[in-house]
Amino acid sequence: MTEFTGGFDLGAVLPGGPAPGALRGVVVLDITRVVAGPFCSMMLADLGATVIKIEHPKDPDYARAFPPLLTSSEGEAFSAFFAQYNRNKLGMTLDLSRPEGTDLLRTLAGRADVLVENFRGGTMDKLGVGYRELRKVNPRLVYTAISGYGQTGPYRRRPAYDNSAQATGGLWSMNGFPDRPPVRVGTIIGDLSATLYAVIGTLAALRHAEHTGEGQLVDISQQDSVLSLTENAVVSHTVEGKIPAPLGNEHPFVKPYELYPCKDGFVFFGGYTDKFWQLTCEMFGEPELAADPEIDTMAKRFTPEVYERRVRPLLHRWFADRAKLELEELAGDLVPLSAIKDIGEVVADPQIQARDMVVEVEYPDFGPLRMVGSPVKLDVTPARPRGLAPRVGEHTDQLLRAFADLPEERIRALRAAEVI
Numbered sequence: 567m568t569e570f571t572g573g574f575d576l577g578a579v580l581p582g583g584p585a586p587g588a589l590r591g592v593v594v595l596d597i598t599r600v601v602a603g604p605f606c607s608m609m610l611a612d613l614g615a616t617v618i619k620i621e622h623p624k625d626p627d628y629a630r631a632f633p634p635l636l637t638s639s640e641g642e643a644f645s646a647f648f649a650q651y652n653r654n655k656l657g658m659t660l661d662l663s664r665p666e667g668t669d670l671l672r673t674l675a676g677r678a679d680v681l682v683e684n685f686r687g688g689t690m691d692k693l694g695v696g697y698r699e700l701r702k703v704n705p706r707l708v709y710t711a712i713s714g715y716g717q718t719g720p721y722r723r724r725p726a727y728d729n730s731a732q733a734t735g736g737l738w739s740m741n742g743f744p745d746r747p748p749v750r751v752g753t754i755i756g757d758l759s760a761t762l763y764a765v766i767g768t769l770a771a772l773r774h775a776e777h778t779g780e781g782q783l784v785d786i787s788q789q790d791s792v793l794s795l796t797e798n799a800v801v802s803h804t805v806e807g808k809i810p811a812p813l814g815n816e817h818p819f820v821k822p823y824e825l826y827p828c829k830d831g832f833v834f835f836g837g838y839t840d841k842f843w844q845l846t847c848e849m850f851g852e853p854e855l856a857a858d859p860e861i862d863t864m865a866k867r868f869t870p871e872v873y874e875r876r877v878r879p880l881l882h883r884w885f886a887d888r889a890k891l892e893l894e895e896l897a898g899d900l901v902p903l904s905a906i907k908d909i910g911e912v913v914a915d916p917q918i919q920a921r922d923m924v925v926e927v928e929y930p931d932f933g934p935l936r937m938v939g940s941p942v943k944l945d946v947t948p949a950r951p952r953g954l955a956p957r958v959g960e961h962t963d964q965l966l967r968a969f970a971d972l973p974e975e976r977i978r979a980l981r982a983a984e985v986i
Contacts (some may be wrong), residue, residue, distance in 0.1 A: 587614015588947040592772065593969075594680040595620060596655065597662075599627045601728075602712045602788065603684030604651040604813040606764040610680070611654035612940045612949040618674070618965060619652060619956060622984060623659035626958045627652075635899075636932040644929065649955040650937040653927070657956025658965050659986045667984045668695050673970050676703040679775070680768055687722035697783045707781040708771040712764050716787030726788060731756025738797060742812040749812070759791035761830040821873040825906065828885040833893050835881060836902040840864050847902050850884045927952050939980025962986050 592615040596607035603629070604619075611617040621627055632647040644748050661667040672695065675681055681700065683690055690696040690711070697709040711717055714726020715734075724730075732738040732750050742749035767784035768780050775781050793800070798818070802808040810818070815825040823836045837846045840863060844856040885893060890905035897903035907915065913924050913936075925939040940949035966972040966986070980986045 569756060572883070577628060583957065586947060587612070587943060589613045589615040590947075592616070592680065593678040594618065594682060594850070595678045596673055597681065597683040597690075598712070599684065600629045600757075601651055601754060602760045602764070603682055604629070604751075605758065605761040606710065606712065606714055606768070607655065607682050608651050608653060609765050609940070609942070610682075610768065611953070612951045613942065613944075614947065614950065617655040618658055618961075618969075619655040620658050620660050620671070621958055623984060624661075626659070630958070636929060636935060638931040640931070642931065644932055646935055646937065647930070649927075649935055652955035653951060654953030655863075655956055656965060657958060657960040658962045659959035660900060660962075661985050662693050662695065664983075665738065665986050666980060668693060670966075670970065670980075670985070671695050672700065672703050673950075675707055678704070678707065679772065680708045680710060681710070682710045682764070682768070686725055687711075687713045687715065687717045701781060705781060706775050706779055708768055708775055708784060710764050710768045710771075710784040710786065710827045712760050712786045712788070714788050716790060717783070717785045721789075728754040728756035728788070731760070731788035731792045735789045736796050737792050739809045740796065740799060740812060743744060743814040744812050747810075755795065756788040756792050759795055760786050760788045763791050763794075819868055821868050821870075822877055822881060826881050826885050828888055828890050828893055830889045832906040833885060833890050834902075834904045834906060835885075838864060838867065842901045843867065846884075849900060855880070925951050927954060929954060959986065 576943075589610055592610070594607055594610050594615045594617045596603065596617050596619045598604050598607060598619075607615075607617045607619070619627075627648065629648045629651070630645050632645050634646045635643040636646055636649075655695070655801050660670060662671060675695075688696075691698070692902060697707075697711070700707055700709060713722070714730055715721035715724055721734075729738075729750060732755065735756065737755065738748050738750055740748070743752055758798045764786045767911050771782050771784050796810070802818075804809060808961045810976065817823040820836075820838050822832070823838050825832050826835055835846075837843055843861075843864070844853075847853050847856040856862065858876075861872060866872055867877050888896070890907075893903055894905045905911075912918055918924060921943070923939045923941065924936055926934050928934050939950075940951040963977055966977050966980075972980075977986075
């Protein structure tokens with residue numbers, strides 16, 4: 567892999583020095599905005615890559631204005647939303663609408679391992695710095711493009727957001743309750759699923775480049791990503807002609823496997839196998855029900871009429887007078903029962919704390935920020951999710967000096983010309 571050299575001290579930016587991560591030595595150019603692209607490069611940064619976030623000097627990532635905001639004693643605001651998805655990165659400005667800007671990007675791409683962008687399909691080609699052009703200066707470059715509809719097909723130039731992917735990937739039509747209009751998934755699943763596939767594709771392409779010296783285009787579509795999350799919907803349609811419809815909190819055929827009310831909220835219970843059902847009956851002091859000939863097998867409990875008449879009322883009776891954490895504690899390691907927790911409860915959850923899934927960083931002038939940690943746990947080269955997000959162009963001069971080998975007078979000229 568290309569080593570990040572030239573005398574630039576990453577330890578001056580990230581407390582504790584360069585991250586000894588699995589991707590140490592990998593240099594990533596991040597030309598992305600909002601979530602899908604920034605989250606992808608952030609995950610690479612957490613794993614040890616050196617990520618250079620490139621923003622337009624006059625039109626930076628507009629997620630910098632997204633709430634919630636940290637506020638300094640002088641009244642300056644900094645987006646915690648932006649900070650969470652851009653931690654561990656170096657900040658640089660570059661106007662890619664200017665020839666001098668695209669020339670500089672070619673220089674940087676010639677020395678990098680990965681470039682991540684999330685423009686609409688064809689945008690980088692119009693600027694003259696798409697994959698086909700950049701591979702000429704660096705055949706080893708892994709070029710990861712995240713977009714609404716991908717780099718091919720009739721929709722490739724359409725603008726898209728997360729909701730566009732939920733709508734055109736089929737997920738929106740399946741979510742909600744059967745007697746109401748469809749409901750979007752309550753988080754930006756189109757962005758986040760594309761992020762995860764982009765990371766997987768990038769790592770696979772890096773592995774190939776390491777062995778062959780050949781880079782490639784990693785083409786990730788939000789629509790594709792959402793469609794892949796629709797479980798058995800596609801085969802249900804292609805094999806049986808079914809169009810999956812909203813089911814509320816129920817599973818298409820597994821029962822019991824849904825949300826149930828309790829004394830102070832709701833729990834998820836999924837004890838549908840014969841083993842789990844027997845343990846559940848014993849747990850609630852009615853072991854004889856496990857042998858009841860009407861509900862003694864999984865196949866019988868799956869039957870909608872039997873489930874509604876016998877099983878659901880049992881669960882409602884068992885759960886009604888108990889609190890959700892009491893039920894969770896009662897089930898323990900025996901059966902799958904989980905309290906449905908709000909984010910405040912999740913942040914305080916001992917399992918989340920034990921897994922370092924909420925980490926704290928100190929922002930100069932703004933104070934501490936607690937944010938989501940890394941779900942990727944490696945025991946030899948652990949992820950490092952505690953770095954800071956850069957201010958706009960914070961490291962531009964250092965990077966041009968150390969990574970692009972530009973002299974001081976050239977850097978001053980580029981700044982005077984507002985290219986950086």
